Amino acid sequence: MKFKDFEVGMAIRHDPVTVTEAEMLAFAHQYDPQWFHVDAQRAQAGRWGGLIGSGWLTGGIAMRMAVDAALKDSDSFGSPGLERLRWVKPVRAGDSLRFEASVDSKRVSSSRPDLGIVRWTWHLYNQHDELVFETEATNLFEIEPEPR
Template sequence: MRFAEFQVEQRIVAGPYEVLEDEVLSFAQAYDPQWFHVDAGLASQGRFGGLIASGWHTCAIAMRLAVDAALQGSESFASPGVSRVRWPCPVRPGDRLRLVATVLATRRSRSQPDLGILSWRWQLFNQCDQEVLDLEATSLFDLGSKETRS
């Protein structure tokens, strides 16, 4: 989507994305090797009663869905960060996640008029409609760019 297409209160829905056990294990072994992410046997005895995905893996899935639904081919070039990240429920192998991204604000930078600033809320829900991720992100768009990338 182009920056001009984003409107306040607009909802962008993407997915589903099926979370595979091999992916949960691979991501966790590389980036978040805590026992409840990498050892199904131990995890089955833990508070969650089984293996759960890293919260950072959950964020990465949301990023993938946001790119596929809205950012691919846009003028988006960076993000200065997120203001809040919450993981209300764990993500488990076999979950089917969908993204609901809600536009909170859009504006042009006063100091750099060719810079578009998008504030949006990303929520991921599993197949039972349980929220598993809630974050607020800012994306930057180069409005001086004449071409998009695919």
């Protein structure tokens, strides 16, 4: 999507993606090797009653869905960051996550008229329609000049 395609209030969706235990473990061993992400036996006896995916994996899945649904081949060139990053419910192997985002605001930079700014809220829901992840993202876009 181009900057001009985003409209305040619009919904952006991505079909569900199923999380596998293999990807949960691979990610956790590489980037977040806490026991409740990598040690199935200890995790079974722990607070969560089994392995849970790293929240950073969940965020990565959300990012991939945002790219596939809206940012791929766009003029977005980055982000200054996220607000209100929340891991609401643990993600487990076999969960089927769907992406829903809503565009909260869209504006042209007051100091750089070639820069568009989109703020949107991302949600991931599991197969039970339970919210598992939420964040407010800001993306920066090159604005195409108006045709003369």
